[in-house]
Amino acid sequence: MGCDRNCGLIAGAVIGAVLALLGGILMPVGDMLIEKTIKKEVVLEEGTIAFKNWVKTGTEVYRQFWIFDVQNAQEVVANSSKIKVKQRGPYTYRVRYLAKENITHDTENHLVSFVQPNGAIFEPSLSVGTEDDTMTVLNLAVAYNNTVDGVYSVFSGKDNVSQVAIIDTYKGKKNLSYWPSYCDMINGTDAASFPPFVEKTRVLRFFSSDICRSIYAVFGAEINLKGIPVYRFVLPSMAFASPLQNPDNHCFCTEKVISNNCTSYGVLDIGKCKEGKPVYISLPHFLHASPDIGEPIEGLSPNEDEHTTYLDVEPITGFTLRFAKRLQINILVKPAKKIEALKNLKRNYIVPILWLNETGTIGDEKAAQFRKQVTGKINLLGLVEIILLTVGVVMFVAFMISYCACRSKGKR
Structure with a gap:
């Protein structure tokens, strides 16, 4: 026993x-x-x-616009006073519902090329008014419907998974021809996905044709999204800093008069890629911008939660499962003796036209x-x-x- x-x-x-x-x-x-x-x-x-x-994408993507309605246009024209604006919105459109087109595979170089159609459907139930609402703003065409973005050529990742979805060329070029030096490079993906096995220490680089440049996001927090652990990456304020704060940004400084010899920060002159129009991009309500930028404008209230851009990335696959892209379109207005409405101005203004919030979240079924x-x-x-x-x-x-x-x- x-x-x-x-x-x-x-x-x-x-x-x-x-x-x-x-x-x-x-x-x-x-x-x-x-x-x-x-x-x-x-x-x-x-x-x-x-x-x-x-x-x-199986994700429903919406683009919301808030338009800055100028309340005192005549006073500004006559006295160069501060511009009083009132935010009106959102006006919401469903976008990115069209599939990529003209997809071609270059198996020898492991590349995939495509164009992304831009479609927009107005969503009245998610808007405060109709497309016929009237307001006072500077004249600028801002809706890009029935157009295409591209051609993009990206790596398939077949031979090297760490390269998957990274852009090789945009419109047939490896550079943008907008900026001097390395600022002109096309870096990273289009932000819809990234190479897999994402670590918190990684800097996620991506290109946005909306702002005519490559940019980056850094780890912010761990979040549970519908039962899926994701990493939230956010655009840091240093991405929009002046060359004094971030020397890497020196080649984004193009207008030394307006930016006070490149000491101002938080706005980006993208006029060169917008047919010479004096268009400036910033975060909404001039978030992370130097005080002198917003000083001539009344009615702004920058808010970190509402106005920050972020990407929620599933770290194993590298798929972006939720995002919020927020940016503001502004116009530079300067005194001009030959233009009646501008001849009495005594200062320069960077006038906010609108800001947009493009959001998408993985659906319950997905x-x-x-x-x-x-x-x-x-x-x-x-x-x-x-x-x-x-x-x-x-x-x-x-x-x-x-x-x-x-x-x-x-x-x-």
Whole structure:
């Protein structure tokens, strides 16, 4: 009986050791399998999860406009007084509902080319008024409907997954021809996705044709989005800083008179890529801009929560599952003797025209599918690993203690 009991205890300890060993082995093996699967599915080629969602996003994207209605136009023209504005909005449009077009594959160089059609459908239920509302603003065409953006050529990631979705050329060029030096480079992706296995220390670089430049976002927080853990990356204030604060921005400084010898910050002159129009881009309500920029304007109230741009990125796949792109369009107004309305002005103004908020969040159905295909499997595998390791260790220790106790008792 003593031998049988001891043998049973040894068998239990062996089983525990095997379970613990399986759990330990499953960790690196499981991680390797996950990595292999992810690397396969994020490649931009027919049949992958990434390609299906890349061609036509299942996320509903809305672009909301708030227009700055000038309240004292005549007073400004006559006396160069501060411009009083009143924000009116939102006026909401559904956008990015059209699939990418003219998709071509360059298998030799592992590139995919496409154009992105721009469509916009007015959403009255999400707007404060109609498209026929009237208000006083400077004359500027700001709605880009029934046009296309591109051609973009991006890396498929087939030969190197760390390059997936990164832009190789835009409109056939690797540079923009707008800025001097490295500011003219086209960096990163289009922000819809990034190469997989995103770490918090990574700087996410992306190109936006809206602002005619490449920009970047840094880690801000961990967030749970519909049961999916995501990293929130935000545009830092240093991206819009003056060259005195951020020397890397020296080549974005184009108008030394308006920017006070490049000491002002928070606005970007994009006139060169807007057919010479005096267009300036900023964050809404001049968030993160120097005080002198907003000083001539009354009625602004910058707010970090409402006016910051962010991307919520699922770190394993690199897919952007929620985003809010916020920017403001402004016009430079200067005294002009030959223009009746401007001849009495005695100062320069950067006048806010409107600000927009383009948002998109993964839908409930897509989120459930994502949890099932990605995070659910990873979590299940992790749970199995922990259970095997924990149960194995506990069994091994318990049975070995019992065996040693029995041996000690038998010797007495």
